[in-house]
């Protein structure tokens with residue numbers, strides 16, 4: 001199979017390297033020092049799924065060759081710019097590997113004839129340095145979307161990823177559940193701590209729990225049909241609806257346990273460390289925006305958006321006490 005990975009950072013680079021290890025022809029796009037390193041020495045992967053160097057082809061201009069699958073793995077806000085040059089491949093199946101709710105919209109605009117699959121990764125992976133990717137949490141992936149794209153992406157993912165691939169009939173509902181899980185992302189970006197450290201801290205865990213309760217309230221008001229991601233299913237969501245922050249705190253502890261012992265910065269702290277824009281608007285901001293339009297308050301998510309934006313603009317990490325002082329207390 002010939003695959004092109006658009007935005008071969010942590011997630012895209014890992015999937016590119018796994019596909020190359022499985023014997024596929026892999027083309028990638030990347031930028032700056034990372035792109036130069038891939039061109040010179042390929043992709044070095046280490047961590048939970050073993051260590052290997054994958055030879056992939058760095059593309060400078062969009063190839064004329066037919067491609068079996070395009071994989072979009074940029075951050076959500078980079079999608080439109082990254083996918084636009086691939087319009088000549090309209091009709092080719094696309095797999096979008098992103099958090100947030102609307103990653104597929106940019107693909108539908110640029111490649112209207114392409115079927116689109118969506119992959120929601122529960123694995124955790126870091127771009128440790130240029131050309132260097134480390135798997136810190138070797139977990140699975142949930143896949144759904146247009147059947148013609150799933151039919152191409154599923155066999156590749158099952159062959160290449162040493163983890164569970166779960167098919168979701170209702171991928172939009174699964175995206176909402178992933179949005180709930182991604183409530184763990186903002187505090188590491190604000191404090192510089194790992195996901196496991198923030199969830200181990202009682203005060204910070206309480207903030208994550210209240211951000212989760214808001215997400216469940218907003219998602220429920222929107223009519224989200226929560227899909228299963230890992231151990232988080234509709235029953236877990238119902239427990240959060242019934243039990244509030246205490247039930248959400250238990251869920252957060254369960255998620256931290258599933259991430260294992262290797263500190264997971266999550267994708268948002270990685271963006272801060274590399275001086276990049278974060279996805280806070282596509283994650284916490286979406287909860288605030290839907291909440292505002294439906295009259296559901298989301299003050300914790302709003303505060304997290306403000307604090308991540310400050311971190312993004314260069315403010316130093318906050319201590320847990322400083323962060324807690326800036327986030328509305330439970331009423």
Ligand SMILES: NC(=O)C1=CN([C@@H]2O[C@H](COP(=O)(O)OP(=O)(O)OC[C@H]3O[C@@H](n4cnc5c(N)ncnc54)[C@H](OP(=O)(O)O)[C@@H]3O)[C@@H](O)[C@H]2O)C=CC1
Pocket residue numbers: 006007008009010011012029030031032034073074075076078081082097098099100120121122123124125126127266267270276279
């Ligand atoms: N990392 C993780 O553990 C997980 C991440 N995710 C999700 O996966 C998605 C990707 O995240 P992640 O891999 O961490 O992010 P990264 O920033 O590591 O990777 C994205 C890559 O795309 C590159 N890029 C952006 N725009 C372009 C462009 N126009 N042309 C070429 N390359 C481009 C970026 O370059 P540059 O650095 O120069 O901006 C970067 O190398 C996100 O939605 C994230 O939330 C989901 C689960 C786990």
Ligand SMILES: CC(C)(CO)C(=O)C(=O)O
Pocket residue numbers: 099121122123124125137181182184185195264265266267268
């Ligand atoms: C599941 C998790 C938290 C894995 O790190 C993730 O989705 C992310 O980092 O964005």
